[in-house]
Amino acid sequence: MRATMIAVAALCLAGCGQADQAETSIAASPSELTAEQARQYAHDSYVFTYPLALYYRTMYNQAIKPGMAFGQWLHLGTSTPDDTDIVTPNNDTPYSYAWVDVRAEPWVLTMPAIDKDRYYTSQWDDSWGYVIDNPGSVLDGNGGGNYLLAGPDWNGELPDGINRVIRGESTLLGTITRTQLLGGPQDMPAVRKIQQQYKLQPLSAFLGTEPPAPAPAVEWPEWTEGDEKTEKYWDYVAFMLPFIAPNPDDADAMAKLSALGVEAGKDWNPETLDPAIRDAVAQGVQDAIAEFDEWGTNPKLDSGKIFGSRATQGTDYLNRALGTYLGIFGNVSQQAMYLQIPIDASGEPLDGSKHNYTITFPKGETPPVDYFWSFTMYKVPQRWLVANPIDRYSISNRTKGIKTNADGSLTLYFQHESPGKDKESNWLPAPDGPFWMVLRNYGPDETIIDGTFPAPRPVPTGE
Structure with a gap:
């Protein structure tokens, strides 16, 4: 039976949905x-x-428990090992979380206009984990706008000043809104200024009309x-x-x-x-x-299939669940591709207590993206960030001080101890034990989306 389940999983990850395996009775x-x-x-x-x-x-922790509320933004700075609300957080695009209950009426999301070189997106998911929209840089540019967040049964007229309707299959909707950090911590004040301009309000408040009767009270477990x-x-x-x-x-x-x-x-x-x-x-x-x-830990996992909409995932419940399990609120491939790196070049699980590792990109062969790429380190099995003496949790082409080799290639170091002062600019500290990495690609080239550009495999370099 166990072997049968894994075989079915392999088929689903190859692109078939579980509806194809429906039982007759x-x-x-x-x-x-x-x-x-x-x-x-x-x-x-x-x-x-x-x-x-x-x-x-996640909704309970961010909108329901004491001190939290629906329609209230939770703006974060750069992620640290203390952030455990979600698994596999990134450290490149500080998060803004919010949840809305659209049973009584829709809500309106307002995105500010921002500088043209910065990436931002307000990803919205429904309660099934389907990604339902991404207002922001890739779909709309950086000019800002208003978007209506509605329930599956809402059929009102689109008000003036609203760009489009965003709806899923639930009346509870959540966002992880990402704002790119440019260059390092010194850019955080600019990110905070943008975060404070994200706005959520009930449709009646946006229109200046009388609000409808509230939805029935809920006793949240x-x-x-x-x-x-x-x-x-x-x-x-x-x-x-x-x-x-x-x-x-x-x-x-x-x-x-x-x-x-x-x-x-x-x-x-x-x-x-x-x-x-x-x-x-x-x-x-x-x-x-x-x-x-x-x-x-399977290198054949296709990250382009584990996050998506109902239109792209359909009844492929396994991939949908894996997206939640491995990185809840992960985004669709057009926005970002998450290349999982669970094993090294020899096929062994990554372990900072056994080896040091390097990844080298030849000159001109770093990941092809419109915005930026980054590696993030996670301890397993928790898939949380790794505490380390230099407080670095990701490394990217935007990391301040990163150095190329004399021939133009780029070597990155993934290990527990420092590779030496002359190499620390290119070092992402690993735990003294098992770990797992993700290579995030924002605005990925088609070669990343279709797998022509594969996830690199770290090369073990020593005991």
């Missing part, structure tokens, strides 16, 4: 399930709903870290389902959820299940988590 309730079915349904349902629960985790690996996970899924507009393409996946007893707005009651079925559901969850872990 799905059990109607837990009482009709065999243990084997329960395990498979739990696996499939966990993969299907993983973004729903983990986006709730407290998120507890680790719940995603326990039976409590299914309660979060059931809680989030009422905020989703069902898509006909998900009918089979929703039927499997129902067969497990997971229903919109109702607590999941595992104690009512036959013990063998309950155990099988728990095993199915562990199967899915193991699958995520396995793909997280």
Whole structure:
């Protein structure tokens, strides 16, 4: 069974969706399930709903828990190892987070005009983890504008002064808005000035009209870290389902959820299940988590497929889940390509306690991008930034002081100890243990998107 699951995962990552594997007959309730079915349904349902629960985790931390609110910006500086709200944060484009509840009325996002050489984008995702829009440099230029954030059922007229409507499949929408840091920390005041000009307001406030009646109050469940690996996970899924507009393409996946007893707005009651079925559901969850872990270190993972819209991902639930698992709020390939680097040139997992590593780009062969590229270092399994004595968490073509070799090539050093004062300008410190890297490419050339320009592999240089 395990081998079959991995084979299916390989097919999905190659481009097929799980809808192609739909079963001809799905059990109607837990009482009709065999243990084997329960395990498979739990696996499939966990993969299907993983973004729903983990986006709730992020939303809870940024908009629901005490001190936070919907429609309120959370502007950050450069990321540090203390930032653990999301996995695989970057250190090149300081983040601005916000969430809106559009049940009562749409909201309006206002983007300021900024300097033409700086990259910015306000990426918006729905609760399924689909990327639904990216107002900013790539799609709209740097002139700013207003954008309507609406629910899936909103059908009003587009007001004057609004560039376009942004809508997903949920009434809860979240953004990670990125503002490029140019050159280093000395540019942070300019980034903060831009961040303060991002604006969110209800449509009625934008129009100066009477606001509608508020949406019904919600009793938001407290998120507890680790719940995603326990039976409590299914309660979060059931809680989030009422905020989703069902898509006909998900009918089979929703039927499997129902067969497990997971229903919109109702607590999941595992104690009512036959013990063998309950155990099988728990095993199915562990199967899915193991699958995520396995793909997280697989060099064949296609980062261009793990982030996308409903139009590009469809029912490819595995890739959608992997995007959330490996880098929640990752962006679509037209904005940025994230080349995963889990292994070295010999095929071994990266480990700063065993080796030093280098990557060398021949002259003129650095990643082809419109904006910039950067390597970011993460400790595993957490996929958080690595604390180090020089407080450097990424290295890029914009890193101050970076040096090329005499022949014009560029060598970067990835290791725990300093490679020497003369090379520290090109050093990204690694942990004294396992690590994982991402090469981010902003405004990537087509050769990066189609894989012609592959992820480089670090060369081990010593014990």
